[in-house]
Amino acid sequence: MQRRLDVALGLMHRPTVLFLDEPTTGLDPESRTAMWQEIARLAGGEGMTVLLTTHYLEEADRLASQLAIVDRGRVVATGTPDGLKGQLRGDAVQVELPAGADADLVRAVLASLPEVRDVVIAGRNVSARSDDGAAAVPVVLGALQRAGIYAASVAVARPSLDDVYLRHTGRRYSESESPDRNGSHAERDLVEASK
Secondary structure (H helix, E strand, O other): HHHHHHHHHHOOOOOOEEEEOOOOOOOOHHHHHHHHHHHHHHHHHOEEEEEEEEEEEEEEHOOOOOEEEOEEEEEEEEOOOHHHHHHOOOOOEEEEEEOOOHHHHHHHHHHOOOOOOEEEEEEEEEEEEOOOOOHHHHHHHHHHHHOOOOOOOEEEEEOOOHHHHHHOOOHEEEHOOOOOOOOOOOOEEEEEEEE
16 A cells, blocks of 8 residues: 555656656555556556666566666666567577586586577576577487486576576576675666656
8 A cells, every 4th residue: 555655646746757666566466467557557648757666577578668777886788678688589498407417517518509508507597598499498408318417397488588687787686686795785776767
């Protein structure tokens, strides 16, 4: 209710530009969806410019006509959600490794495959780019099996804003929320403007 009241107070004077800072934080899924619909209505039907800061990449993808990714106080990427995702050619092939898998061996095996590129290993999770993810899956799994590594799971996904964030910052968004060396959380926002 407090979030809804904050937005209502911001709208009382019919501004041409509305600034919203994390408007859906702490909302349940139903309330979040209702807030998204209202923000879209304001930006579309009312012709209002909405400047929104959010840590929810799904929210940015759904609501923004233009966005900027800000990392440690510096803009690292700008554009439309589809345009930024389009810069990442192909699909993401994501493999979950078994416990104790040798990351160096996995990296070497995947580096030798022309079907994949941009291999990132984070713990048991491997992410690689491929022009044709569905065709790359059997090649990747076969190469790993020949090396004695049997994947726990595999998935193919279209590029997401999380992939865009990873490309521009070198880490997944969820990893960026961990405390820095001084124990404080560095500010890492995804800022978007809709009109």
